[in-house]
Structures are given as structure tokens and as C-alpha cells.
Amino acid sequence: MLEQTPGMAPPMPTDSTDADRPGPTTPTISVVIPTLNEAANLPHVLTRIPESVDEVVLVDGHSIDDTIVVARTIRPDIRVVLQDGRGKGNALACGFAAAQGSIIVMLDADGSTDPAEIDAFVAPLLAGHDFVKGSRFLGAGGSEDITGVRRAGNRALLALLNVLYGTRYTDLCYGYNAFWRTCLPHMSVNCDGFEVETLITARVARAGLSVVEVPSVEHERLHGVSNLNAVPDGMRVLRTILRERVRRVGTRRRAANTWQPTFRECPPVNEGTLVADRRASEEHGGAFASNAA
Numbered sequence: 001m002l003e004q005t006p007g008m009a010p011p012m013p014t015d016s017t018d019a020d021r022p023g024p025t026t027p028t029i030s031v032v033i034p035t036l037n038e039a040a041n042l043p044h045v046l047t048r049i050p051e052s053v054d055e056v057v058l059v060d061g062h063s064i065d066d067t068i069v070v071a072r073t074i075r076p077d078i079r080v081v082l083q084d085g086r087g088k089g090n091a092l093a094c095g096f097a098a099a100q101g102s103i104i105v106m107l108d109a110d111g112s113t114d115p116a117e118i119d120a121f122v123a124p125l126l127a128g129h130d131f132v133k134g135s136r137f138l139g140a141g142g143s144e145d146i147t148g149v150r151r152a153g154n155r156a157l158l159a160l161l162n163v164l165y166g167t168r169y170t171d172l173c174y175g176y177n178a179f180w181r182t183c184l185p186h187m188s189v190n191c192d193g194f195e196v197e198t199l200i201t202a203r204v205a206r207a208g209l210s211v212v213e214v215p216s217v218e219h220e221r222l223h224g225v226s227n228l229n230a231v232p233d234g235m236r237v238l239r240t241i242l243r244e245r246v247r248r249v250g251t252r253r254r255a256a257n258t259w260q261p262t263f264r265e266c267p268p269v270n271e272g273t274l275v276a277d278r279r280a281s282e283e284h285g286g287a288f289a290s291n292a293a
């Protein structure tokens, strides 16, 4: 683990920490998983979630495959949320708003982030840190997925962020993080796309939260194709780094009042809804295709 130097901005008021947290022995853990056509990968991902997790929130981006049916078949207690906008950033915002745990873990549905690492992400939170950031370039971490171009881009953008924010992070564009829900007003996720991890990293740094990195191994996407476009998404990351550095950091109370994303939740599963899901899937070429925006 590597303790990070907080960002240069003065720390936010600390009323977001201890008072809102349950005792160290009773945290509830929510996992938020954004999905866009990940039916083939979910059997691997959902069955690797450890028993310590209390709630799984799947945020679907109007998949046209059987993502929702597969998820509910494997894990009938899963909460299915339909994002109200577009992109991974919007999906995470909806998922964070829906999650009820005192600890929230975000990971991907393509098999690249291993849910078996969740307990290693949660441990530093229980030890007193606010935010735990997965890193592929720390200690035993690694990546089987990242290309040379993306590695170079990630390194350059990371270097810029570290200089501008006074941090010493070792990774930037990685989708595996865990945090106390009290971090949410500081994060105020309000972006659409793949710049979301950068937005979160920049905001928790500027808020002066206690951020720690843990090594994580990124695996290859199991099935399907990536939704990421290196150059345009890299530009969004760059703009986010620059914009967030000059953004005025408000109070937690003001942030909490302005960050109130909406989300739509599918009713809990029962035999009827599973049958209806399957029928919708057959009729529309994919589960909930009729919900597409």
C-alpha cells in the first residue's frame, strides 16, 4: 500500500468521516457494476464476488444482449438499475446513488477486474482510510490487458495529474476503487464517459481525503469488445485533469445538495419477471431493448 499525499487544496470539512460511519465491525458493502452487453462475462464476474459483500448493484446501459437475464439468473438478489443517461460515468453515478452500503466498491463487468480482490480493497477502509484506489503499477499489481499506446498515455496523463495535484499516484485510468459512501458528495460524479475514474481521482485528491493505493491485477476482457476509444477518451481525461485543477471546491453540504442523480430500478426478481425478461429478450433481440433511450 502506498499512502498518498493529499492534493494542494485545503482539506474539506471532516464532517464526512467518522460520524457517518458504522463501527469497524459492521460495515455493509455494496458493489456497483456498470454493464453494456456483458452477458457472456457476468457468469465469471458474479460468481467471484466474496461473501463479505451485502449488495450488488448492476447498472445497465440498455444492453441489447441478455445481460439482465443472466445477472438475475446467477444472482437473484442483484439490484438492477437502468442508467438515465449515457456512458460509464453516468452509469456509475446512478449506481452510487442507488447503493445502500456504507462501503461502495466499483468494478467492471468484462472480467478484467477480479471481485476476489474486494476484501483487499476494503481492508484499508476499515483501517481508517477514506478511499482505496486500485493500481496496476504498484507492487504485485499488473495488467494483461493494457496496450503499449494506452500504457504510454496513462503514464503521461498520470504524470501531469501528479504534478498539478501534488499527488504520488501510480495509476490513473483504472476502474477498480473502493470508498466509504461519505466520499460521494466529494466525488459528485457528474460526467458521462471513461474520464470518470480521473474525475473521481482528482476530486478525492482535492478534497484532502485519505487515499491509499492497493496493487491490483487487470485481466484481459473475457468476451466482447472494449467500449473505449483511446484518443478521444484520452482527450477527455486530459480536459478533466485541467478543469478539475481550477474548479472551485465547495463545501460538502453544497456538493450533497447539488449531486442528486436519478436512477430507475427494475423490480426485484421473481419467476414472473424472469419469464418476462426472457420474453422481452426474445422479442426485442435483447433484454430490455425496449428501454433503450
Ligand SMILES: Nc1nc2c(ncn2[C@@H]2O[C@H](COP(=O)(O)OP(=O)(O)OP(=O)(O)O)[C@@H](O)[C@H]2O)c(=O)[nH]1
Pocket: 033, 034, 035, 036, 037, 038, 059, 060, 061, 062, 083, 086, 087, 088, 091, 107, 108, 109, 110, 112, 145, 175, 194, 221, 225, 226, 227, 228
Ligand atoms: N452501464 C454502462 N456501462 C458501460 C458503458 N460503457 C462501458 N460500460 C461498462 O464499463 C466497464 C468498462 O468498460 P470497457 O468497455 O471494458 O472499457 P475499459 O475497461 O475502460 O477498456 P478496456 O481496457 O479496453 O476493456 C464494463 O463493465 C462495461 O460494460 C455504458 O455506457 N453504460
Ligand SMILES: [Mg+2]
Pocket: 108, 110, 112, 221, 226
Ligand atoms: Mg474493460
